[in-house]
Amino acid sequence: MSPYHALFVDLESDTNPHDNCRQLFRLVENIFSENKLSSQTITFFPPWPVSAIPDLIFMRSSMKISSLDLVHHLRKHWNQAVIYGFFCAKNFDSAEIFQSLASGMDDFFLCTITQKEFLLRLQRLIVWTKQAVNTAPLETVKRIFNHKQLIGKSPSFLNVIEKIPHLALSDAPVLVLGETGTGKELFTRAIHYNSQRHGRPFIPVNCGALPDQLFESEVFGHVKGAFTDASSEKKGLIAEAEGGTIFLDEVDTLSPSAQIKLLRFIQEFEYRPLGSSKSKVADVRLIAATNADLREKVKTKTFREDLYYRLNILKLHIPPLRERMEDIPLLVDFFLEHYALQYRRVKPRISPSAMQKLLAYSWPGNVRELEGVIQQSMVLCLATILQPDNINLSLPLQKDASGDHTFQGAKKQIVVQFERGYLVDLLAKQQGNITKAAKVAGLDRRAFQRLIKKYGIERNTFSVKNVP
Known part of the structure; x- marks a missing residue:
């Protein structure tokens, strides 16, 4: 596996295949492919989803999407990446290139460059990027997360940190495992704030503090008159987390009936507020955490096996301090x-x-x-x-x-x-x-x-x- 990942964003992929700019762009792609370096090509806007967080981005804008708009988008999502732009000499716009550089593009190539010069500059670029990427993913995660309490240099700690950007790429459920006091919520927040959902709510829920009879009302909400004291409509925690992440801490403490309700929700991400006749669809990322051995609880029939497998799509184990x-x-x-x-x-x-x-x-x-x-x-x-x-x-x-x-x-x-x-x-x-x-x-x-x-x-x- 390559020590870093390159992303090729080519919004002019349908141009003349003999066009010099296109040939140079394809040359870079081939170099990465032939050397088995990690890379991905995307030909549409916005460039998502990606297979890994990019450290190096080669971009080519189009008539519809300007280089300035493209740079703004790339910098918004991958602020640490090195960005190189390809520009065609016949459509050369010095003002646009200057604005793109001012907005975060690191350097650019004009298609009039010779292949020999181009390959020399590319070689220097790859060496520079390797050095930049090797300055530990911890600083990148801490910068995006803006949380100084992610502290450590031990191999077991850094191994967890390295997984966070990859977990942040997906919307699949994550099961965070670790003993009491290891900082499971801290690492969960790091996943959220490194993801595309970072601008949306992060809602933590202590499952151990939710009474069984109030689980459905608290999590899914209720309509007015749903029960005796329901004098007004109330949004549930799922609705509060819309577009963001809901974090279910101590998920092992859920009662059997609450486990069934949670399982139904995870299957389709549909829910019905208590007392309502209409179902709603939620756009949330679900992350659960526990300090218990869920596999053992599955064996003793105190935790549903099907729910365990639904939650355990992705896993993050936080090492104890010892x-x-x-x-x-x-x-x-x-x-x-x-x-x-x-x-x-x-x-x-x-x-x-x-x-x-x-x-x-x-x-x-x-x-x-x-x-x-x-x-x-x-x-x-x-x-x-x-x-x-x-x-x-x-x-x-x-x-x-x-x-x-x-x-x-x-x-x-x-x-x-x-x-x-x-x-x-x-x-x-x-x-x-x-x-x-x-x-x-x-x-x-x-x-x-x-x-x-x-x-x-x-x-x-x-x-x-x-x-x-």
């Missing part, structure tokens, strides 16, 4: 700056030992929990440097695999949680020095080493030199 630990220093820095501005104070630094304490934690609540920890530290500590004592981490809730709910069983769990938390905190303060940590704990070195081995704690993690 799988992207190298992003923690970046996230911490962002939250420190954010809350320093909110609380009108100088942004504090975080000591290496405090950072190591954060890096050694498993983060069951993911990014949301990390933000809460940093916010709490900013509220309770006014020091300019945050130390391990200022970082208050909750003891992770351990699942009792044995099912032992006796007093002794509960006591054992509490001891395990305390010991691990104590060891992590102590090693963070001593920067991974086993001898010093054992002395503070009142244990001999070997006994202390057995304890950290028991809980799978790597002492090297706490060394100052390992702070990213």
Whole structure:
């Protein structure tokens, strides 16, 4: 697969095949095709749909659609692409070309150019475009989305970011999977604001907060007199999202009857407001999210199999924070700056030992929990440097695999949680020095080493030199 994608927009495809401008345009297409580079040709306006977001666009306008109008359209949808225009010498209009350049066209070719010169310029252009495209899709997504909280550099995080522009191209349902606190709504908004629907509403719906008896009324709306308290007509959430995206969070919490109603809607995107005799057709993109294993729920008959397959056309899995630990220093820095501005104070630094304490934690609540920890530290500590004592981490809730709910069983769990938390905190303060940590704990070195081995704690993690 090519590292970038080229789009050929030829609105004069029906001209004389021997026309020099047309021959040059076809020459570029053939070069991309012969070298198995990713490309697509569109001969109508507006140029949609496209198979991939273009990084390089070659355009040729027509008598009906001016180059200026074409550039405006291309820049509106693909602001990061490099745009080259083809112009015929016999119809040369310097004012139009100047206006097109001022409106976002990067460069242009006149058909009087020789093939040798043309190929040299094209080669330089392709190298330049490769360099531009390799500056990470993250910045493109963040710029379009205008959201600074998409923070990370880990491979698992960037893998998700790279999928967003492709998911934004389609109108098919997307199922967003991820644990609580991973930022599923944040990534869903990124899909919406990178799509053609970006100028239309984004409506989030917490399915877990919708009472079963109100699902139909809230989602599809109702007419006046539909039920006792329906004193006026009310638009549903589907109608509010018209032309945009409706986001169904915690979709696994829907009751069986609500699942049936949602399934009927997804099949044809038709719905009938409660109490109405007329059906309506919705123009919306549907994205659902869950932190549950829907396949397991399908097996236990608590989630409809047919609805699962309807929702699971496209999928986006958000990794938990423990799988992207190298992003923690970046996230911490962002939250420190954010809350320093909110609380009108100088942004504090975080000591290496405090950072190591954060890096050694498993983060069951993911990014949301990390933000809460940093916010709490900013509220309770006014020091300019945050130390391990200022970082208050909750003891992770351990699942009792044995099912032992006796007093002794509960006591054992509490001891395990305390010991691990104590060891992590102590090693963070001593920067991974086993001898010093054992002395503070009142244990001999070997006994202390057995304890950290028991809980799978790597002492090297706490060394100052390992702070990213």
